[in-house]
Amino acid sequence: MNLEEYRGIWVYLEARDGQIAPVSLELLGAGRQMADKRGVPLAGLLIGDGVEELAQTAFPYGADQVYVYDQRIFADYRTESYMRAVIECVEKHKPEIILYGATTTGKDLASAVATDLQTGLTADTTMLDVNAETGLLEASRPAFGGNIMATILCKKHRPQMATVRPKVMKALEADQTRTGEVIKESIKLAEEDIRTKVLKIVRETREKVRLDEADVIVAGGKGLGSKEGFQLIHRFAESIGATVGASRDAVEAGWVDHAHQVGQTGVTVTPKIYFAIGISGAIQHLVGMRNSGLIIAINKDPNALIFQACHYGIVGDAFEIVPLLMKAFQKEPDREVTYG
Amino acid sequence: MLHIVACIKQVPDTKIIKMNPKTNTMDRASAPAILNPYDAHAVEEAVRLKQRYGGVVSVVTMGPPPAVKAIRKCIEIGADAGYLVTDRAFAGADTLATSYAITKAIEKIAEEHPVDLVICGKMTIDGDTGQVGPGVARRLDIPPLTNVKKVVEVNKEQGYAIVHRKLEDGHEVVQSTLPCLFSVEKEINEVPYSPLPNMLRAARYNPVVWSVNDLGDIDRTLLGLKGSPTIVAKVWPPEKPKGGEMLEGTATEQVERLMDILREKQGLFRVKEGQS
Numbered sequence: 001m002n003l004e005e006y007r008g009i010w011v012y013l014e015a016r017d018g019q020i021a022p023v024s025l026e027l028l029g030a031g032r033q034m035a036d037k038r039g040v041p042l043a044g045l046l047i048g049d050g051v052e053e054l055a056q057t058a059f060p061y062g063a064d065q066v067y068v069y070d071q072r073i074f075a076d077y078r079t080e081s082y083m084r085a086v087i088e089c090v091e092k093h094k095p096e097i098i099l100y101g102a103t104t105t106g107k108d109l110a111s112a113v114a115t116d117l118q119t120g121l122t123a124d125t126t127m128l129d130v131n132a133e134t135g136l137l138e139a140s141r142p143a144f145g146g147n148i149m150a151t152i153l154c155k156k157h158r159p160q161m162a163t164v165r166p167k168v169m170k171a172l173e174a175d176q177t178r179t180g181e182v183i184k185e186s187i188k189l190a191e192e193d194i195r196t197k198v199l200k201i202v203r204e205t206r207e208k209v210r211l212d213e214a215d216v217i218v219a220g221g222k223g224l225g226s227k228e229g230f231q232l233i234h235r236f237a238e239s240i241g242a243t244v245g246a247s248r249d250a251v252e253a254g255w256v257d258h259a260h261q262v263g264q265t266g267v268t269v270t271p272k273i274y275f276a277i278g279i280s281g282a283i284q285h286l287v288g289m290r291n292s293g294l295i296i297a298i299n300k301d302p303n304a305l306i307f308q309a310c311h312y313g314i315v316g317d318a319f320e321i322v323p324l325l326m327k328a329f330q331k332e333p334d335r336e337v338t339y340g
Numbered sequence: 341m342l343h344i345v346a347c348i349k350q351v352p353d354t355k356i357i358k359m360n361p362k363t364n365t366m367d368r369a370s371a372p373a374i375l376n377p378y379d380a381h382a383v384e385e386a387v388r389l390k391q392r393y394g395g396v397v398s399v400v401t402m403g404p405p406p407a408v409k410a411i412r413k414c415i416e417i418g419a420d421a422g423y424l425v426t427d428r429a430f431a432g433a434d435t436l437a438t439s440y441a442i443t444k445a446i447e448k449i450a451e452e453h454p455v456d457l458v459i460c461g462k463m464t465i466d467g468d469t470g471q472v473g474p475g476v477a478r479r480l481d482i483p484p485l486t487n488v489k490k491v492v493e494v495n496k497e498q499g500y501a502i503v504h505r506k507l508e509d510g511h512e513v514v515q516s517t518l519p520c521l522f523s524v525e526k527e528i529n530e531v532p533y534s535p536l537p538n539m540l541r542a543a544r545y546n547p548v549v550w551s552v553n554d555l556g557d558i559d560r561t562l563l564g565l566k567g568s569p570t571i572v573a574k575v576w577p578p579e580k581p582k583g584g585e586m587l588e589g590t591a592t593e594q595v596e597r598l599m600d601i602l603r604e605k606q607g608l609f610r611v612k613e614g615q616s
Contacts, residue, residue: 108474108487147357147578154570202510203509
């Protein structure tokens with residue numbers, strides 16, 4: 001493999017409900033920096049049905065070009081159809097790096113593409129850099145349940161690929177004056193070539209937990225003692241308009257749904273304020289919330305690790321402290337908590 | 341008769357593993373080796389499908405000889421047969437090289453008894469990648485169905501399966517031809533305590549053990565460290581937070597102090613509209 005033939009940085013633009021997923025825009029931000037460092041173009045890769053005009057959204061966020069596959073067969077995401085488009089585009093244009101959001105779709109697609117291209121893929125990256133001279137992508141990620149950080153390189157294969165966690169990279173401020181080039185691609189692919197079919201997509205009607213977008217999170221852990229005890233978290237969160245988060249222990253004990261789990265095997269969050277209540281602060285949890293703006297920890301155990309990771313800590317019984325806090329918030333009659 | 345192969349891995353329990361602060365390496369002795377929790381759900385689902393449709397469940401793993409223990413755990417859950425591929429040549433494998441070795445083992449298992457379905461856990465708790473399952477599917481040239489949270493139907497006669505795949509904001513119902521591969525979410529099932537006869541069988545069970553030489557037509561350059569496009573260039577401990585300011589005093593004083601801090605933060609409280 002002649003590594004020199006591969007040039008340019010790509011971001012897979014995930015189209016969801018007529019929009020580009022936020023993580024894709026974040027990756028354009030990270031990709032722009034790396035492309036500038038390398039002096040190469042930054043391109044988006046967009047696949048879907050009726051998505052062509054979405055390509056324009058990528059330019060204000062840093063893309064120089066967008067490759068677009070806009071075909072009926074791409075109406076639903078399917079591994080087998082989408083991967084063919086990615087692979088064909090890679091073989092045609094030979095990028096040195098491809099970044100994907102570490103979403104359900106991004107991880108699925110990247111895993112399949114990496115196998116067929118026989119190249120390296122780093123999962124759930126949280127730090128990205130590129131060596132300006134060698135062009136090596138330095139993709140770092142938590143490993144072994146967050147106990148260590150590891151930097152992964154892919155020296156002899158191209159493209160170098162990584163999936164990147166949402167909410168870790170920063171999107172650029174949209175510059176509406178920036179423009180770019182839309183490159184239309186198409187691939188010969190018949191429905192009979194694809195062995196799967198999406199019969200139905202069901203949007204869950206129950207209250208959506210969008211931890212990753214929350215401004216304030218009230219999270220509870222093992223210290224709440226029981227499902228009944230965990231209700232305190234729900235009450236506090238509701239009273240200040242916050243979203244409920246949880247540690248793995250609380251989820252595994254069945255006190256709260258997995259959708260609320262923050263951490264390595266849950267969601268990575270970056271709220272303005274994060275209340276960690278009765279959470280010991282295992283590293284798996286910390287990797288998911290440590291970039292929060294203001295972390296407030298409440299725990300009975302003065303030696304709890306969470307106090308090392310918080311901005312302000314209160315040693316005390318959650319069942320005493322939290323009701324006092326709720327009362328104190330209520331005393332702000334003319335105000336609401338917004339954390340703007 | 342369905343033949344289902346579950347891919348499993350023995351992992352250190354990363355929840356309790358300790359780090360050696362001097363060398364930044366994991367003290368593996370500090371954590372027991374367990375069956376990867378996601379894989380337990382994969383095996384359980386395979387066993388449930390076997391009970392529903394009739395069939396045989398084989399489990400396969402790549403790992404050092406002590407990984408026999410993880411296979412025995414799968415026998416407890418209800419698997420019928422276990423295969424351990426173990427060889428120094430596999431050492432240092434990344435996800436790409438791992439999927440190659442596992443695929444070769446599945447192909448060998450399929451020589452005797454064709455495989456209808458491969459099931460994996462969503463990811464392992466030590467590697468945390470979720471990449472090996474889809475990789476195995478691509479190498480076997482069967483459709484990968486990731487994030488499966490419910491199996492609606494597996495119809496061998498008509499050659500299809502229908503599952504629910506978990507999405508960020510719901511799920512999708514997908515039909516695939518058979519054979520195919522599922523990688524499953526934890527919520528797909530609960531793993532009950534194993535029945536006594538299974539435990540007795542597991543205690544005495546010895547899996548089939550294969551080395552590289554047993555896997556027949558295999559390209560050794562695709563195995564282990566050699567076959568791994570990625571390398572770990574550096575490991576370091578996650579940044580240690582400096583520690584926060586502890587609020588002193590009685591509970592009431594602590595809460596008051598906290599409210600002061602929250603008020604001090606610019607823009608934290610917004611005056612409600614219409615009341616400015």
